[in-house]
Amino acid sequence: MRFTFFLLTLLAAGCQARPPQESAASHSPSRVAPDARLRETRWVPRQLAGQLVAxxxxxxxxxxxxxxxxxxxxxxxxxxxxxxxxSEQAGELKFSPLMSTRMACAAIAIENEFTRALGQSSTYRISGDTLLLFNATNAPVARLEAVYLR
Known part of the structure; x- marks a missing residue:
């Protein structure tokens, strides 16, 4: 009887759809990705002055x-x-005046808003792959996304 119970238990374990380390519990939405690093990360603006970047x-x-x-x-x-x-204090992010080339293109309005947001930046917060920039009154000026090169 014990041998039959052991054999059935062993067979049931062998019929699992996923290995134990890949159980449904390990795929729960409560798992959070680590925050991206502020430095040495390519940040792409997705929203500037409350408007989506297109x-x-x-x-x-x-x-x-x-x-x-x-x-x-x-x-x-x-x-x-x-x-x-x-960025001398936690959460602080201020830029010196940025030097730039001066060529025109179809996206000059986006560029102007982007550099304006950087110039207004006073603090930041990173959550996962999202970098939020805030001005001195804590109003959001930009939302950027970490883009990883492959």
């Missing part, structure tokens, strides 16, 4: 890259920019 065809996707050495660089869609940033 980049016209044949223009480059804007992005921001904050380097470990304190330099900020990126592309507004038409022009490359570069400057420095300050």
């Amino acid at each position: 980049v016209p065809a044949d223009t480059q996707e804007p992005y921001l890259l904050l380097r470990a050495d304190g330099t900020a660089e990126g592309n507004g869609s038409c022009n490359r920019f570069r400057g420095t940033f300050f």
Whole structure:
């Protein structure tokens, strides 16, 4: 009898649809991805001044890259920019005036709003792959998304 019970238990375990480490409990929505890093992450604006960013065809996707050495660089869609940033206290993020090339393109309005948001930035919050920038009155000025290169 014990041998039959052992054999049935062993057979039932062998018929599981998923290995034990992949049970339904491990796929629960309560699992949270770690927050992206502020520095050395490519941040792409998804919302500026409360408006979704829609980049016209044949223009480059804007992005921001904050380097470990304190330099900020990126592309507004038409022009490359570069400057420095300050993040000396937890949650603080301020930019020096950004230097940029001055070429026109179909996305110049997006670029202007992007650089304006960076210039207004005072604090930030990262949640998962989302970077939120806030001005000095704690009003949101931009929502950016981490984009990982493969």
